[in-house]
Amino acid sequence: MEITYTEAVILYCLKQLKGERTIFSLYHLYQGKKSSQTIQDAHLYHLTPFFQAFPFISREGLARQIERMEKKSLLDKKSSEHFILTTTGDLKLGEYFQANTLPPKYLDGWRHHHLTALFWERLSILVQVCSNLVYQKKSFIPIQNKLETLDWVKAFIKKRQEGRMGLSSTLFYELLNCFQRDKTIDPSILVLRLTGHDRIGLTSGQAAELLGMDHTRYQLEFLNILHFLIGTVSDEAVEFPLLNALIPEAEKPVPFTLSTEKTFQLLNRGYTVEQISRIRNLKRSTIEDHIVEIALHIKNFDLAAYVPKNKEKRILEAAKETSAKKLKLIREYAEDASYFEIRLVLARNGDQKWN
Secondary structure, three states: OOOOHHHHHHHHHHHHHOOOOOHHHHHHHHHOOOOHHHHHHHHHOOOHHHOOOOOOOOHHHHHHHHHHHHHOOOEEEOOOOOEEEOHHHHHHHHHHHOOOOOOOOOOOHHHHHHHHHHHHHHHHHHHHHHHHHHOOOOOOOOOOOOHHHHHHHHHHHHHOOOHHHHHHHHHHHHHHHHHOOOOOOOOHHHHOOOOEOOEOOOOHHHHHHHHOOOHHHHHHHHHHHHHHHHHHHHHOOOOOHHHHHOOOOOOOOOOOOHHHHHHHHHHHOOOOHHHHHHHHOOOHHHHHHHHHHHHHHOOOOOOOOOOOHHHHHHHHHHHHHHOOOOHHHHHHHOOOOOHHHHHHHHHHOOOOOOO
8 A cells, every 4th residue: 555645744744743732733734823832833843844835725624634544544543633653654654755755855834934925926927027028028917916016026127227138038047047956856846837928837736737746745846946946045145136036035034923023022121921911911821822932933032031941951851751742741750840931941942853
């Protein structure tokens, strides 16, 4: 029995979770839910590449997929919403890894999710405009219909000095040069989606069918290429000035959720957790969620005001001893630690591999 790409992705993610989170924590991860719990889980379980990877998935669809995998003896139900891999599931996943890479090399949903859609909109409409300008065709139906994207492209082209042929050549050679940085990248995954003069780009479903991929694989490979482009041109802006201009936010960090941003501003003004809770009329636990999210974003965020150094050390030792991120288990080893303190320490040290 061979497993599908979709099954491999779910098995991989559930193996990371170790039965410590529900299957619907994956649903929130795939959707890119901006909650403190989802953000923290993505880091703790090393699943950040998959953040907002499948915004089209439904809770029901995921549940049905899990049910089918259970019937195939790939998963074992520990409770109504908790599943772990069976021996068969673990074996099949291992076999899959012998011939496939998962997650794809450049997939980084957490780092790039707030830039990906905008970059693709700008790139696809710019390619279409340049193609039609080269053929001196001024009237065409734009592939993107967002007014702000169309206005941006018009303003962008007006600022360029090289003319339509120069602009098109620069765009082509920058894309070519970028793709040549890694021969394992298949540009056709993206190129098939592009629209130009007398050529309509394929839908994701059509491109997947043409390339012989299931929808899940095509989605991840497409995002992988976009994240490769964003990462490369952001890191080498001098080499790729035109492409870099499509992502002016390239240096902007992943944004806080709006509510966390307000808490962060108050923390910077010296307010305590209790004071912020009163000012914002929010529960203390909500403010603590915000602080955990802040610790995930800002690596030099000082934990000393919330967790004494000796307690932080004991929490880390407990996490290593249990090889788990389940708060209750860790607290059994570090009894005087609160759940907030444990979450905060795990947030700071979530990139460590303890097992």
